[in-house]
Amino acid sequence: MPSRPKVIDIQRIKVACRSCTLHELCLPLGIDGEELERLDRIIRRRRPLERGEHLFRRGTPFRALYAVRSGAIKTYAVDEAGCEQVTGFHLPGELVGLDAIGEGVHPLSARALERTSVCEIPFDQLEPLTAEIPGLRRQLLRLMSREIASDESHFGVLGQKGAEGRLAAFLLSLSRRYAERGFSALEFRLAMSRTDIANYLGLAVETVSRIFTRFQSEGLLRTQRKLVRLLDPARLEAIAGEHAPASRCGRGA
Amino acid sequence: MPSRPKVIDIQRIKVACRSCTLHELCLPLGIDGEELERLDRIIRRRRPLERGEHLFRRGTPFRALYAVRSGAIKTYAVDEAGCEQVTGFHLPGELVGLDAIGEGVHPLSARALERTSVCEIPFDQLEPLTAEIPGLRRQLLRLMSREIASDESHFGVLGQKGAEGRLAAFLLSLSRRYAERGFSALEFRLAMSRTDIANYLGLAVETVSRIFTRFQSEGLLRTQRKLVRLLDPARLEAIAGEHAPASRCGRGA
DNA sequence: CGGCTGCTTGATTACGCTCAAGATTAGTGG
DNA sequence: CCACTAATCTTGAGCGTAATCAAGCAGCCG
Numbered sequence: 001m002p003s004r005p006k007v008i009d010i011q012r013i014k015v016a017c018r019s020c021t022l023h024e025l026c027l028p029l030g031i032d033g034e035e036l037e038r039l040d041r042i043i044r045r046r047r048p049l050e051r052g053e054h055l056f057r058r059g060t061p062f063r064a065l066y067a068v069r070s071g072a073i074k075t076y077a078v079d080e081a082g083c084e085q086v087t088g089f090h091l092p093g094e095l096v097g098l099d100a101i102g103e104g105v106h107p108l109s110a111r112a113l114e115r116t117s118v119c120e121i122p123f124d125q126l127e128p129l130t131a132e133i134p135g136l137r138r139q140l141l142r143l144m145s146r147e148i149a150s151d152e153s154h155f156g157v158l159g160q161k162g163a164e165g166r167l168a169a170f171l172l173s174l175s176r177r178y179a180e181r182g183f184s185a186l187e188f189r190l191a192m193s194r195t196d197i198a199n200y201l202g203l204a205v206e207t208v209s210r211i212f213t214r215f216q217s218e219g220l221l222r223t224q225r226k227l228v229r230l231l232d233p234a235r236l237e238a239i240a241g242e243h244a245p246a247s248r249c250g251r252g253a
Numbered sequence: 254m255p256s257r258p259k260v261i262d263i264q265r266i267k268v269a270c271r272s273c274t275l276h277e278l279c280l281p282l283g284i285d286g287e288e289l290e291r292l293d294r295i296i297r298r299r300r301p302l303e304r305g306e307h308l309f310r311r312g313t314p315f316r317a318l319y320a321v322r323s324g325a326i327k328t329y330a331v332d333e334a335g336c337e338q339v340t341g342f343h344l345p346g347e348l349v350g351l352d353a354i355g356e357g358v359h360p361l362s363a364r365a366l367e368r369t370s371v372c373e374i375p376f377d378q379l380e381p382l383t384a385e386i387p388g389l390r391r392q393l394l395r396l397m398s399r400e401i402a403s404d405e406s407h408f409g410v411l412g413q414k415g416a417e418g419r420l421a422a423f424l425l426s427l428s429r430r431y432a433e434r435g436f437s438a439l440e441f442r443l444a445m446s447r448t449d450i451a452n453y454l455g456l457a458v459e460t461v462s463r464i465f466t467r468f469q470s471e472g473l474l475r476t477q478r479k480l481v482r483l484l485d486p487a488r489l490e491a492i493a494g495e496h497a498p499a500s501r502c503g504r505g506a
Numbered sequence: 507c508g509g510c511t512g513c514t515t516g517a518t519t520a521c522g523c524t525c526a527a528g529a530t531t532a533g534t535g536g
Numbered sequence: 537c538c539a540c541t542a543a544t545c546t547t548g549a550g551c552g553t554a555a556t557c558a559a560g561c562a563g564c565c566g
Contacts, residue, residue: 077409083496085409099405101398108405127391131384138380144397145354151404152352152361156330156338158411159455163554194513202412204555209514225513225563243336416522447545457523462546478531478545 016040025093025180026067027121027143030135039136042125045069049112055096058109062100064122068092071116072191075108076199086200089113089192091177098144113191158202160243166201167211168240171221175230187229269293278346278433279320280374280396283388292389295378298322302365308349311362315353317375321345324369325444328361329452339453342366342445344430351397366444411455413496419454420464421493424474428483440482 017028017040028036044064048071049055055066055073066073073090087108090096100106101123130137157169179185190197198208215221220236222229230236270281270293281289297317301324302308308319308326319326326343340361343349353359354376383390410422432438443450451461468474473489475482483489 075405077405079409079413079496080494081496083413085413087405087408099398099402102395102402103399107402127394128387131387131390134381134384137384137390140394141380141397142355144394144401145352146356147401148397148404149352149355149360151401151408152328152330152340154408155340155404155411156332158408159452160332160336160338193511199412205513206515206556207554210554213514241333243332243334446543458545459524459547460522462544463522466546 017043020069021182022067022069022093027095027136027139029139031133031139035133035135038129038133042122042129044120044122045117046120048115048117051112051114051116053112055110055112055118056106058106060106062097062104062106062123064120065098065126066096066110066118066120068094068096069117069119072113073110073116073118074113074192074196075110077108084199086196089174089196089200092181095143095147098147113196161240162242163201163203163207164211164214165240165242166203167197167208167215168236170197170201171228171230172233172236172240175233185230186233187227190226190228270296273322274435275320275322275346280348280389280392282392284386284392288386288388291382291386292379295375295382297373297375298370299373301368301370304365304367304369306365308363308365308371309359311359313359315350315357315359315376317373318351318379319349319363319371319373321347321349322370322372325366326363326369326371327366327445327449328363330361337452339449342449342453345434348396348400351400366449414493415495416454416456416460417464417467418493418495419456420450420461420468421489423450423454424481424483425486425489425493428486438483439486440480443479443481 017023017026017036018032020026020028023029028039031039058077068090070092073096074086075088075090075096076084076086078084090110096110096118097106099108126136126140130140157166161169174188174190175185178188192200194208194212195205198205201208212221212223215236216223220230220232220239222231270276270279270289271285273279273281276282281292284292311330321343323345326349327339328341328343328349329337329339331337343363349363349371350359352361379393383393410419414422427441427443428438431441445453447461447465448458451458454461465474465476468489469476473483473485473492475484
């Protein structure tokens, strides 16, 4: 396909890892010089995904990891009944597809929540490169390990918190991640729908909507449509810390 | 400590990776000959943990990964209020501690559910070894990736299933894992208490107990105390597949 | 402007939690 | 070996949180 080669070239230059603002969060952390160039050379930048477009679908063969550059990706599973389960939202600097290495097939589908550009990192080239670049090897392990740790902490949210605690924890998690990326921790735009949030948190849409309203009336935050402004993060933390139901805080054997 | 050096030596010989029955599930998969010996040399076998004993505690520095050899380990977090959240159960052949690589500190505590022996794999020796042994490098990535994928599928259980579906899914997951290890898929001993199961599944103990009773009265299984025999795995699959509450099966953006 | 999708609000229902007590089993020491 | 204590598990009754059902409302697109 000979379509707009010039534009693509410009893009390539602009997004080289060395000049990428996400450098400190992404795979290249701790790598520079000639090693960074070697990594850079295997990375492919493709045209941005439009809102709703799939990055990959469940069941397709695993070829590459993807690093989000801008925009947002949601990953989700669809069970036999056609029911969707949202498993995560991925912001710039985060990797998508790590769960597919094990079986060589994507266990989840991934689609763009808004206009989103990603870096494609072919795994058959990345993997041998980690043998030669210690910093790269360690960073890949770190990122995978953090993914596991963050999944585990989400268990706590789904297992122990009531509806208010879940939404509070979710908003604070987004806040923290936006702050890490240099955006405001207190005001941000939700890339995902309430339906997606509800699904991710294991709640009904109506419940999420009601809690937004309640939080607003209690002066914890202000929302208008997708835009959220946190007014009292400290109290949100407190609410996120409460373990609402099912908590006979005893310990087993 | 000069305690029973002979016993330890015998143990060392007996559990060498090459002769370990978990070979096919554990870290050494796909490695043999001289490479396997190199891996074997860095692995340390320590005295078995007694029931209730900690393998490590939350907040302690990360030094090593652990492979369960026999017995079972539960991992859990304790929140500010002293409330426990069980995040996983680890059977023989599974690695514990993968979530600690990222920050260099264990985010969870791990304790033995019964008499348990583990292989200790010092990470500062394992990591450089992965540079030289491609099979080892790939297997470590595979195991981490599978951990992520299995955590994601647990989201589906916590988020979409009702109480019956959660317990059914849990029992089937154990069944599958026991079968992979050469044990019976239909009859096994639960190493963990009902309290731990309930906590892991985000339910109250009473609910778990009631559902065991209900399953039994419907002829799906038989339990006596810790022992479980699955009588109708097909119907359990069906129950595990139902998405009980909060499922307006719609898809978001 | 109409049709659509996404969000909000209200009324009712139900699933699973809480509280309470009894039943079994395991662990301990006389 | 058995009595005693302490867990763990089971069962029952009542309640509360969040789901379901049902409309109405507000942006957004063609």
